[in-house]
Amino acid sequence: MYFSPAMQITFLGTGTSQGVPLIACSCSVCSSADLRDKRLRTSIAVVSNGAYWVVDSGPDFRQQMLTHQVPQLDGLLFTHAHKDHIAGMDDIRGFNFKMKKPIDVYCTEQVELQMRQEFHYIFSEHKYPGIPDISLHRLHANTQLQHNRLSIQCIEVMHYKLPVLGFRFSEGVAANDLVYITDANYISPQEKEKIKGCGTLVVNALRREQHISHFSLQEAIELVNEIKPKQAYFTHISHQLGLHAEVEPSLPQGMHLAYDGLTLTL
Numbered sequence: 371m372y373f374s375p376a377m378q379i380t381f382l383g384t385g386t387s388q389g390v391p392l393i394a395c396s397c398s399v400c401s402s403a404d405l406r407d408k409r410l411r412t413s414i415a416v417v418s419n420g421a422y423w424v425v426d427s428g429p430d431f432r433q434q435m436l437t438h439q440v441p442q443l444d445g446l447l448f449t450h451a452h453k454d455h456i457a458g459m460d461d462i463r464g465f466n467f468k469m470k471k472p473i474d475v476y477c478t479e480q481v482e483l484q485m486r487q488e489f490h491y492i493f494s495e496h497k498y499p500g501i502p503d504i505s506l507h508r509l510h511a512n513t514q515l516q517h518n519r520l521s522i523q524c525i526e527v528m529h530y531k532l533p534v535l536g537f538r539f540s541e542g543v544a545a546n547d548l549v550y551i552t553d554a555n556y557i558s559p560q561e562k563e564k565i566k567g568c569g570t571l572v573v574n575a576l577r578r579e580q581h582i583s584h585f586s587l588q589e590a591i592e593l594v595n596e597i598k599p600k601q602a603y604f605t606h607i608s609h610q611l612g613l614h615a616e617v618e619p620s621l622p623q624g625m626h627l628a629y630d631g632l633t634l635t636l
Contacts, residue, residue, distance in 0.1 A: 377520070377541050378417040379548055379570075380633045382424070382434040385409025386576060386608040387454040389430070399609040406614035406629040411454045412552050412606045414572070415440060416539055418520040423447060425537065425550060431458025438631075442469055445517070447509075448477040449552055450534040451484035459489060462502050472505040476515070478535065482506060509535060511561075525564045527554035530583035538564060545569045545600065546636045552606045555583050562597070570636060571599040572628065574606035587611060594625055603628040 390409040391400030411428035421444040443465040511526035525536035536551035547568040576584035594602040605628045
């Protein structure tokens with residue numbers, strides 16, 4: 371990963387909770403030699419004005435940071451508290467050592483409560499040396515963060531009955547904004563208003579069949595058609611969706627399957 375004067379987004383992982391390939395699965399996708407079918411757990415890195423932001427630190431966080439040579443972590447944003455989105459947070463320690471300061475972590479109260487269980491030692495009164503050091507910041511559905519030129523607007527979506535945060539990243543030109551939504555199967559009309567006018571929409575598309583808590587591919591396509599961004603990318607993909615080389619050409623114009631390592635400059 372390198373610094374660009376424009377906002378840059380790298381897909382660190384585009385897979386579902388088990389990743390692709392799945393353990394013990396020999397289907398055509400899991401046995402594919404196409405690197406675009408190798409999907410770590412879902413996450414992105416956003417670089418703006420030299421600052422590095424990461425959305426979610428799943429079980430593959432360490433591998434993702436090393437693979438993309440992320441040099442610093444200016445903010446870690448959490449969408450929700452499921453294991454495939456928070457499990458790797460312990461590995462922010464490397465950034466503590468290098469940056470010599472706490473890492474700014476942004477999450478809802480619900481995510482904080484889960485992290486206090488999963489990573490109780492981070493929040494203990496008597497801390498032992500070397501544990502992750504964080505500065506916690508509370509997010510709500512209508513929170514808007516500002517960091518230099520970068521604005522981050524929270525968007526609340528539903529993951530079945532669980533509220534999840536999406537994010538709109540902007541440097542001031544709406545047509546260049548990126549909206550990132552994962553683990554959703556419903557977005558209220560009010561929250562959709564926060565998405566409209568964006569240039570790039572990233573949204574989950576788990577598989578072709580309907581799912582209780584994720585958009586199917588067709589539902590994701592319908593959302594894109596409703597929002598009408600300049601371009602759209604689908605993420606949080608399972609092996610059930612099919613081979614990248616076969617699904618990608620079948621998508622409507624302006625819509626694409628994201629893949630691990632894909633970088634967009636906006």
